[in-house]
Amino acid sequence: MLQSNGDKKNALGLLLMETDVLGRSFYERPAIEVARSLLGQILVHEETAGRIVEVEAYLGLEDPAAHASRGVTARTRVLFGPPGHAYVYFIYGVYECLNLVAEPEGRPGCILVRALEPLAGLEVMRRRRPKAGSIEQLTSGPAKLTMAMDITRRHNGADVTRGALTVRSPRGQSDFEIAATPRIGIRQAKEWPLRFLIAGNRFVSRRESS
DNA sequence: CAATAGATCATCT
């Protein structure tokens, strides 16, 4: 969209002016509801920002694909804590993925943020992801977006209703259709339609799915 | 295009 350096710096400032940080009550709801509501919201970390276009809901003990399904461990502790906090886990010895904790304290539902539409700090994102050949590839995957926005395990447990890492809501109305599909990359509960995305958006991690 | 292998380590069995 915006091309010059000056404009890009402005892009983040404008974004902050036009959005409000989502509070605790937003997250203190069933995970599926929070997942759908997160679409179209803006993830902000330092000088970078992106619009959430794809998420997955993970439930509790009843969801065999969820990390929380085996109860409280050192890793899953934050999932059982209060909502509105980040759960960042390390996977495949290489990557980190960002989740947002939902549901009232004691219930471990969470939302995996799978793809963003880059809105601010594109220059920085490109530098952090030199292998991305196009803007579409910058943040179109759960580990791509954490790399592009420098979200790491140091954010595990961070409160996203305040501080450096936040989710913000645009004031205007958003108008888009939500598609639901099975979740990606799991072995258990493969068919559950808990992946939600903005229909037709070109920044989602996969075009087609079934 | 689609399929697959390799990277590489925290976490849990």
Add this chain to the structure above:
DNA sequence: GATGATCTATTGC
């Protein structure tokens, strides 16, 4: 000791 909520490069059609 095996496995994984992924990405990338490479191979093969």
